[in-house]
Amino acid sequence: MCWIALIALAAYYGFFQWTVYQYKKEQERELASRQHVLKETGRFAGLLMPAGTQLELAVWGDPDSVAWARFPEAVGVAKAPVLSFERPRPDLADSHWHMQLARDVELEGWLCDSSQVVEMQQDPLAEGGFRLASCVLAEGNRITAWSPYAAAFNLSSxxxxxxxxxxxxxxxxxxxxxxxxxxERDQDRWLLRVEAEGLQLSAWSLPLERAYLAVDEHQKLLYLSHAQLAQETQWGGFTYPVGTQFSSPNYRLFPQWPLLLKAVVPAQGDSVPTQERIHALPGGEILDEFH
Structure with missing residues (x-):
């Protein structure tokens, strides 16, 4: 009986291995049927792709279901020279395209770093049919002045x-x-995230990290939603420790806000409670009260 059981087990194992092999082969054949190298120029997913393009369709025979593509040379997508792209969700018309650029390029006022993935989204109303969804900035980007949407009473001065x-x-x-x-909607057309490890933003003589800034369509500052101090700093007559949190009010919630910055020093155990101070910008003078 023992030998019979062993033979049966070996036969079952062999059948199982054969089934797995057949399944893998079928998967490989199915995948190969969706992967192509273009022999001539063709339009896929709304893009004109040159001969030599390597691509994969998420759905066999559907030219709009391109999951990824690699071009033999840079292809213009809107104003971006693109070498390749991936579409994590080709089944969704408004999904983001993850694109690799051939060089740093300015998109909608932002100079994007070509060594990082740029996310774009198809938009028939945008110039070139695409708009920028997200990118990591290269060296040389700036935001200037204060947004005209900010209703600060000292904005004019x-x-x-x-x-x-x-x-x-x-x-x-x-x-x-x-x-x-x-x-109702805010005018925050862009969100800036200074959050990568070791990254700092110098603003109002403060070295800030983990900073999040709301910016209007003209790349002008609306408000600083949050930041924390990267190193101990003297400002406005006080010495603030690392980790002090800074923010400025949302103009919509405080329509008469002056240009100011709130500092919050986290509590240190039970003996030292949280401290809050309001500083006028840009100099850092203390305001006695704010409503």
Missing amino acids: APDLVLALPKGTRVQARPEGTRYTNG
Whole structure:
């Protein structure tokens, strides 16, 4: 009986291995049927692709279901020279395309780093049929002045603002702005994220990290939603420790806000409570109260 059981087990194992082999072969044949090298120029997923392009269709026979493509030379997508792209969700018309650029290029006012993936989205209303969804910035990006949407009562007397954005800052599009439950929208066309490890933004003489800035369609600052101090700094007559949190009010929530920055020093155990101070910008003078 023992020998019979062993023979039966070996036969079952052999059948199982054969089944797995057949399944893998079928998968390989199915995948090969969806992968192509173009022998002549063709239009796929709305793009004119040159001969020599390697691509894969998510759905056999559907030219709009391109999952990825690699070009023999850079192909113009909107104003971007693209070497390759991937589409994680080709089944969704508004999904992001992950593109690899041939060089650093300015897209919608932002100089994007070609060594990082650029996310774009098809938009029939945009120039070239695509709009920028997200990219990591190269060296040389700046935001200037204050947004005219900011309703600060001292805005007219405020000096021009120029913030140099460090390479590695991520910009994300907000095409319609932040939407509220009452149907109103902010004018925050872009969100800047200075969050990569070791990345710092120098603003108002403060070395900031983990900084998130809301910017209007003209690359002008609306507000700083959050940042934390990267190193101990003297500012406005106080010495602030590493980790102090800074933010400026959202103009929509505080329509008469002055240009100011709130500093929050986190509590240190039970003995030292959280401390909050309000500083006027740009100099850092303390404001006695703010409503």
